[in-house]
Structures are given as structure tokens and as C-alpha cells.
């Protein structure tokens with residue numbers, strides 16, 4: 054499949070679909086339709102009068118529909134796919150040990166980071182649990198990211214990769230959920246660096262959500 058194929062990204066403003074949204078702009082994919090999902094009174098995602106489950110049986114974002122109709126539904130795999138279509142954008146290393154090391158970190162974002170911060174949104178989690186979880190798993194993952202950013206400007210070295218857009222998306226949630234970032238100054242500096250990128254600004258603007266650091 055080609056770089057200039059027709060693509061359709063289903064997103065919810067600010068959700069993990071922001072990661073592929075940033076990546077589509079970062080690599081300047083030319084032929085993308087962005088479809089905002091809504092919610093019905095049962096909390097299910099909707100697209101117009103239809104349920105998102107008609108597109109993605111998991112009922113979640115992101116979902117990327119390719120020109121041939123195939124649907125991809127896991128964010129970390131979607132960005133690997135996009136990176137392979139746009140090698141000159143260097144969204145992820147494509148060869149050697151770096152390829153595996155980058156995938157390892159991308160997987161950390163998709164599993165530990167995404168799901169630890171994401172748990173703080175669960176309506177069935179008690180306030181007591183959320184406080185303990187912030188001090189436990191969330192802090193552990195943010196500390197690791199903060200350490201990585203003490204060595205480099207971006208998470209996988211001196212250049213932006215799709216690991217940054219994923220981690221930016223999740224650490225953004227943590228800021229909005231009032232996690233204390235005073236012990237993570239490198240994350241704050243990197244979030245500002247991320248928000249200076251035209252791709253990030255454009256994706257946030259299209260999703261109708263504010264910069265953390267206007």
C-alpha cells in the first residue's frame with residue numbers, strides 16, 4: 054500500500070488516537086480523513102447514528118481504515134505501519150538493533166504507560182485507589198521516562214520518533230489528571246518541546262484540545 058492512499062482515522066479528542074493523528078501530520082500523509090467519534094447515553098462510541106463497533110469490533114479508538122477497506126485498531130501497530138510507508142520521515146528506526154530497541158520502548162508506552170495513566174479515567178476506580186495508583190504505577194513509569202529524557206532531547210535519542218507522540222499523549226493525560234510533575238522536570242521540558250512541533254500543534258487544533266503550555 055502506498056503513502057498517498059486514502060486513509061481514514063477515527064479519533065476521540067485527546068484520547069490515544071492523538072498519537073497516530075500526530076504521526077499522520079509529522080510525515081505529511083496527503084490523503085487522510087479524520088473522523089471524530091461521539092458517545093451515546095450508554096457510553097458507547099458512535100459515528101453519526103452508527104456504533105464505532107461497526108468499524109472496530111473492540112469499540113475503541115484509534116481505528117485506521119486503509120484504502121482497501123482493511124481496518125487497523127492497535128495504536129502502536131498503526132504507527133509502525135505508517136512509519137513503514139514513510140521511511141524518509143524517520144518515525145521509527147527500520148533496521149538493526151535500534152529497530153528492536155525502539156519497538157521495546159513503543160511497547161512500554163502501549164502497555165505500562167498507556168494503561169497505568171488510562172486507569173485513572175476509569176469511573177469505577179475509587180478516589181483512594183486513584184491516589185495510590187498515581188503514587189505507584191504511574192509514578193514508576195513517569196520516573197523512567199524522566200530518566201530517559203535526562204540523556205536525550207527525545208525519548209529515543211536526539212530526534213523525534215513515534216515513541217514521543219505516544220508518550221506525549223499519555224503524559225498529557227497525567228498533567229490534566231493533576232499528577233504532580235515537580236519530580237519530572239525533564240518531562241515538562243520535553244512536553245514543551247513537543248508542543249513546539251507543527252504536527253503536534255496541528256493535531257491538537259484539529260481535535261479542539263488546548264496546548265498544555267500555550
Ligand SMILES: N[C@@H](CCC(=O)N[C@@H](CS)C(=O)NCC(=O)O)C(=O)O
Pocket residue numbers: 068069070112113114115126127128129163171
Ligand atoms: N489496545 C488499544 C487500546 C486503545 C484504547 O485503550 N483506546 C481508548 C482511548 S485511549 C478507548 O477507546 N477507550 C474507550 C473504551 O475503552 O471504551 C491500543 O493500544 O490502541
